[in-house]
Amino acid sequence: MSICMPEVDAALVARRDEIAAQLRRIVPGEGVINDPTGLRPYESDGLTAYRQMPLVVVLPETVEQVAQVMAWCHAQEIKVVPRGSGTSLSGGALPVGDAILLGLGKFKRILHIDYEDRLAVVQPGVTNLAITKAVEHAGLYYAPDPSSQIACSIGGNVAENSGGVHCLKYGLTTNNVLGVQMVLADGQIVRLGGRSLDGPGLDLLGVVVGSEGLVGVVTEVTVRLLAKPQTARALLIGFDTVEEAGACVASVIGSGIIPAGMEMMDRPAIHAAEAFVGAGYPLDVEALLIVELDGVAAECDHLIGEVERIAAENGARQIRVSADAEERNRFWAGRKAAFPAVGRLAPDYYCMDGTIPRRQLPLVMRRMAELSQRHGLVVANVFHAGDGNLHPLILYDANRAGELERAEEFGNDILRLCVEVGGVLTGEHGVGVEKRDLMPAMFSEEDLRHQQRVKCVFDPDLRLNPGKVFPMLHRCAELGRMHVHGGQLSFPDIPRF
Ligand SMILES: Cc1cc2nc3c(=O)[nH]c(=O)nc-3n(C[C@H](O)[C@H](O)[C@H](O)COP(=O)(O)OP(=O)(O)OC[C@H]3O[C@@H](n4cnc5c(N)ncnc54)[C@H](O)[C@@H]3O)c2cc1C
Numbered sequence: 114m115s116i117c118m119p120e121v122d123a124a125l126v127a128r129r130d131e132i133a134a135q136l137r138r139i140v141p142g143e144g145v146i147n148d149p150t151g152l153r154p155y156e157s158d159g160l161t162a163y164r165q166m167p168l169v170v171v172l173p174e175t176v177e178q179v180a181q182v183m184a185w186c187h188a189q190e191i192k193v194v195p196r197g198s199g200t201s202l203s204g205g206a207l208p209v210g211d212a213i214l215l216g217l218g219k220f221k222r223i224l225h226i227d228y229e230d231r232l233a234v235v236q237p238g239v240t241n242l243a244i245t246k247a248v249e250h251a252g253l254y255y256a257p258d259p260s261s262q263i264a265c266s267i268g269g270n271v272a273e274n275s276g277g278v279h280c281l282k283y284g285l286t287t288n289n290v291l292g293v294q295m296v297l298a299d300g301q302i303v304r305l306g307g308r309s310l311d312g313p314g315l316d317l318l319g320v321v322v323g324s325e326g327l328v329g330v331v332t333e334v335t336v337r338l339l340a341k342p343q344t345a346r347a348l349l350i351g352f353d354t355v356e357e358a359g360a361c362v363a364s365v366i367g368s369g370i371i372p373a374g375m376e377m378m379d380r381p382a383i384h385a386a387e388a389f390v391g392a393g394y395p396l397d398v399e400a401l402l403i404v405e406l407d408g409v410a411a412e413c414d415h416l417i418g419e420v421e422r423i424a425a426e427n428g429a430r431q432i433r434v435s436a437d438a439e440e441r442n443r444f445w446a447g448r449k450a451a452f453p454a455v456g457r458l459a460p461d462y463y464c465m466d467g468t469i470p471r472r473q474l475p476l477v478m479r480r481m482a483e484l485s486q487r488h489g490l491v492v493a494n495v496f497h498a499g500d501g502n503l504h505p506l507i508l509y510d511a512n513r514a515g516e517l518e519r520a521e522e523f524g525n526d527i528l529r530l531c532v533e534v535g536g537v538l539t540g541e542h543g544v545g546v547e548k549r550d551l552m553p554a555m556f557s558e559e560d561l562r563h564q565q566r567v568k569c570v571f572d573p574d575l576r577l578n579p580g581k582v583f584p585m586l587h588r589c590a591e592l593g594r595m596h597v598h599g600g601q602l603s604f605p606d607i608p609r610f
Contacts, residue, residue: 121210167208184300197269203545237268274323351398359474375499389454392447467531502540
């Protein structure tokens with residue numbers, strides 16, 4: 114493990130059985146797991162290169178149980194890692210050896226659907242796709258669509274501010290969540306946001322969305338529902354160079370068109386996806402764009418014509434427009450299966466996630482090819498081109514000594530490159546443990562201190578999801594002391610811990 118995790122308190126681990134027994138008084142029966150075989154399935158998340166056994170797994174079924182578990186952990190000074198479905202690709206749900214893993218997997222109920230106000234109130238363990246499935250009979254859907262939507266939970270989506278193919282037009286999780294109920298580190302139950310787009314006071318809901326399990330345990334989510342567009346059609350556009358494809362993306366957005374989705378794949382990804390699902394992708398191109406337009410039929414037809422024209426101006430070699438829903442689904446099937454498809458090319462792959470300004474795409478692709486040579490590892494590229502969100506998949510073999518470390522170094526270089534060209538370290542997968550130590554490449558020490566002060570407001574003892582997101586573990590009390598200048602205590606009215 115090259116990423117350091119907080120030191121495990123051996124004395125606490127020695128009390129595992131006693132702690133489990135105490136927790137069983139709150140969550141009886143099979144809701145508390147402390148035997149090694151039962152703990153094993155929870156030792157990792159989607160960042161499978163890293164694993165650690167949790168102290169105890171707790172699977173509550175009611176909000177009251179969550180509140181009591183949190184209050185008990187608070188009183189006992191025990192740390193807590195919240196977990197949804199465990200699909201995080203940045204190690205956000207990676208257990209900590211002396212922390213309880215609090216799984217929300219049993220919170221699977223859709224509590225209320227308001228068809229008139231177009232919203233749904235759901236428990237955090239409901240999968241992303243299950244929300245759409247529950248309302249599609251009424252012509253509605255939940256817009257953010259991570260590729261993991263069949264498995265990932267809405268609670269995890271809130272914590273990661275997850276995105277997907279259709280977020281270019283319809284916004285990320287943060288634009289589609291209206292309110293949450295959350296249990297704080299000390300067991301208090303709070304509500305933030307509500308049923309409308311804006312609420313009174315500070316936008317604390319905005320702090321919670323994307324907070325990666327660092328500020329509270331989400332126990333209920335209110336989401337917006339949108340009406341399914343009347344028509345949706347997709348284009349497959351092949352290019353001889355990645356530069357032309359990148360320029361086409363910039364021209365489409367520059368023309369004022371906002372496609373429902375605009376995805377790009379490079380040659381290795383195209384070949385892997387085609388071999389995996391037979392989506393009908395051209396194999397003699399260097400880059401492939403899938404562009405989806407939606408709306409009323411006449412608007413859709415018009416926009417398809419516009420995108421065809423722009424693509425031709427940018428040197429497109431092949432353009433195909435989906436004739437029907439089946440063909441459109443086939444175009445997307447390759448893209449949606451691109452990760453497992455690339456997984457067949459090598460024993461392991463490392464999925465990166467960074468964002469760049471769209472115009473930098475050709476430069477970044479060129480530099481990435483150089484980095485691939487330098488690190489001696491192949492990279493396949495699949496990305497949300499419309500919003501500049503890259504997902505380079507670095508192929509490696511963990512059984513070869515040093516290859517994981519080389520893959521990580523390559524990945525770090527890609528993320529530093531994203532920042533260098535004016536982008537950011539993350540797109541949609543969060544910071545977790547994966548990008549934690551790169552945070553100083555993006556933020557100054559002062560920025561990081563202020564961000565952590567926000568966390569301290571919710572979790573002053575730093576017991577929620579420790580070791581994630583922030584590169585250095587400052588205690589909140591130390592943070593308070595850092596702002597003393599010339600003997601003058603800044604913000605003297607803020608309580609010090
Ligand atoms: C094949 C694959 C494809 C993917 N594609 C995408 C994609 O297209 N777009 C995208 O954005 N992501 C994608 N992901 C990443 C992942 O699915 C998302 O980050 C997802 O939101 C995680 O949800 P989860 O329920 O699995 O959360 P987990 O992995 O269990 O947890 C993720 C984080 O959320 C916190 N958390 C979970 N539940 C709660 C809660 N109730 N309260 C507070 N904190 C909580 C955890 O502490 C952790 O920090 C993909 C992952 C895989 C494996």
